[in-house]
Amino acid sequence: MKNIHKGWFYGALAGSLSIIALLAATGKDWISLLAGGTIAGIWCTLYLLQGGVRAFDGKSRNTENSAKAELLTEMRGVVDICAGGISEVSVQMQEELQQIRLLVADAVGTLQQSFNGLNGFSQTQRDLVVTMLTHAHGDGKDGDVEAVSFDQFATETDTILRFFIDHVVQISADGMSMVEQIDDMASHMNNAENLLNDVKGIADQTNLLALNAAIEAARAGEAGRGFAVVADEVRSLSQRSDRFNEEIRAALGTTRENIDVAKKTVSKLASKDMSFAIQSKTKVDQMIEHLNTMNSETEVRLEELSRIVDHIDISVGDAVRSLQFEDIVTQLAGHSQAHLERLSAMMTLVRDGLAQAESTAGDDGSTRASIVSLKERLGEMKSEFDRSRNKPVVQQSMAEGDVELF
Amino acid sequence: MAITSSVSDDGREIRIRIDGRFDFSDHENFRAAYRDVDTSKVAFRIDMSRTEYIDSAALGMLLLLRERAGGDGSRISISGCQTDVRRILEVSRFHQLFDIGGNNTTASVSR
Numbered sequence: 381m382k383n384i385h386k387g388w389f390y391g392a393l394a395g396s397l398s399i400i401a402l403l404a405a406t407g408k409d410w411i412s413l414l415a416g417g418t419i420a421g422i423w424c425t426l427y428l429l430q431g432g433v434r435a436f437d438g439k440s441r442n443t444e445n446s447a448k449a450e451l452l453t454e455m456r457g458v459v460d461i462c463a464g465g466i467s468e469v470s471v472q473m474q475e476e477l478q479q480i481r482l483l484v485a486d487a488v489g490t491l492q493q494s495f496n497g498l499n500g501f502s503q504t505q506r507d508l509v510v511t512m513l514t515h516a517h518g519d520g521k522d523g524d525v526e527a528v529s530f531d532q533f534a535t536e537t538d539t540i541l542r543f544f545i546d547h548v549v550q551i552s553a554d555g556m557s558m559v560e561q562i563d564d565m566a567s568h569m570n571n572a573e574n575l576l577n578d579v580k581g582i583a584d585q586t587n588l589l590a591l592n593a594a595i596e597a598a599r600a601g602e603a604g605r606g607f608a609v610v611a612d613e614v615r616s617l618s619q620r621s622d623r624f625n626e627e628i629r630a631a632l633g634t635t636r637e638n639i640d641v642a643k644k645t646v647s648k649l650a651s652k653d654m655s656f657a658i659q660s661k662t663k664v665d666q667m668i669e670h671l672n673t674m675n676s677e678t679e680v681r682l683e684e685l686s687r688i689v690d691h692i693d694i695s696v697g698d699a700v701r702s703l704q705f706e707d708i709v710t711q712l713a714g715h716s717q718a719h720l721e722r723l724s725a726m727m728t729l730v731r732d733g734l735a736q737a738e739s740t741a742g743d744d745g746s747t748r749a750s751i752v753s754l755k756e757r758l759g760e761m762k763s764e765f766d767r768s769r770n771k772p773v774v775q776q777s778m779a780e781g782d783v784e785l786f
Numbered sequence: 787m788a789i790t791s792s793v794s795d796d797g798r799e800i801r802i803r804i805d806g807r808f809d810f811s812d813h814e815n816f817r818a819a820y821r822d823v824d825t826s827k828v829a830f831r832i833d834m835s836r837t838e839y840i841d842s843a844a845l846g847m848l849l850l851l852r853e854r855a856g857g858d859g860s861r862i863s864i865s866g867c868q869t870d871v872r873r874i875l876e877v878s879r880f881h882q883l884f885d886i887g888g889n890n891t892t893a894s895v896s897r
Contacts (some may be wrong), residue, residue, distance in 0.1 A: 542879070549878050552846030553853075559813055560850070651810040652842035654874040661877050 382678045436520055449741035456734045463727040477713045484582050488706040499696045506689045530675045541664055545657045555650030562643050576629055581619040587746045590615030722765050729757055788812055791819035803833040810843040825855040835866030846876055
């Protein structure tokens with residue numbers, strides 16, 4: 381029985397060492413740890429069995445046979461407990477893995493959607509910025525009314541103001557020219573009035589002459605009778621001439637009043653305070669300067685904005701690429717599930733092998749043969765397991781690869 | 787006497803000085819300064835060093851004088867303008883039509 385204790389000791393030692401070795405080798409992967417631990421346990425059991433078989437050599441056949449059968453039954457009991465525990469944990473882990481896959485898939489779906497939306501908004505923002513930058517730089521020659529450049533606006537404003545000022549000055553010049561003509565007209569009217577005075581003098585003279593002629597005709601008596609009629613006619617003519625004179629004078633007076641009114645009107649038209657021009661010019665200059673500053677500031681801000689949009693694009697791209705982790709997680713979960721299945725298969729193999737060994741109790745050769753065969757099959761299974769374990773997910777970092785948005 | 791005019795000894799230059807306000811009310815006196823002269827044969831020197839204010843009528847009168855004196859071939863210089871008057875002349879682009887300068891012996895440039 382001493383040898384059996386020794387076997388236990390070596391088995392435990394080997395198992396601990398295997399766990400430590402696996403801990404050191406894999407470290408972070410809890411599935412590997414669990415699998416490694418289980419494998420170590422199996423090895424421990426096998427080592428124990430081998431030790432037990434060796435211990436039974438050279439003992440008496442009867443006691444040996446019953447002791448062997450007992451031992452094998454115990455072994456199988458241990459393995460059964462092991463297998464039961466493993467299958468329980470395995471089911472639980474399978475469920476949890478499935479849950480992880482679903483959760484990750486769900487979260488990644490939502491993330492993908494929101495990043496796609498973000499990308500769309502970012503594109504729209506970029507388009508807007510580009511349009512605004514184009515307008516800010518635009519020369520407006522493409523016929524687009526809204527794309528009038530700032531320089532054009534400034535030039536146009538200046539031109540309009542200048543046109544307005546020129547117009548005011550030209551109206552004044554025309555007005556002053558008109559005033560000259562009105563003045564000339566007034567002086568001509570003065571001449572006409574002077575002439576009327578002369579005409580009135582002649583009429584007065586004629587009147588006086590007619591009066592004298594009438595007196596002379598009365599003195600002549602009957603002989604001057606006809607002459608008196610003529611003198612009377614001449615007198616009435618002079619009086620009519622005098623009336624005409626007065627009427628013309630009155631008409632001239634009215635005209636003079638009209639001319640005065642016209643002159644006043646033209647004076648109003650021609651006299652404009654030019655300080656409006658200076659003020660307008662100053663205001664327009666200030667406005668243009670202000671707009672100029674604003675314009676260049678806007679340009680700087682827009683360029684900044686454009687750079688930010690670039691950064692957003694890059695960040696969104698990075699984020700979308702990182703969403704690949706879903707694939708990797710799914711793959712890893714799949715691997716873990718496969719590991720668990722292998723573990724179960726291994727346990728089944730051990731159970732079946734032990735059952736076979738138990739059935740051959742009493743026949744050392746057969747027992748040994750079935751245990752050796754179990755060992756071989758376990759060895760094969762393990763090397764197969766190692767082969768498939770050597771090709772896990774290659775990608776270790778999310779930064780690799782490039783993902784296009786769809 | 788807002789407007790005083792004199793003819794140079796050789797009769798080739800007419801000097802017009804405008805004091806205080808130069809506006810519509812001066813039109814008769816201003817015209818009188820060149821009315822009886824053959825305007826195409828003389829040069830005009832307008833001294834504005836004492837002119838404090840001009841309106842659009844004054845600008846119109848200056849344009850009329852230029853027209854009478856032969857338009858582009860006229861010889862009219864305006865000198866001694868004070869700041870406000872100078873700015874009005876500038877904003878009306880009179881420096882393209884007249885010889886505007888401060889180079890006048892009687893100019894008292896007050897800025």
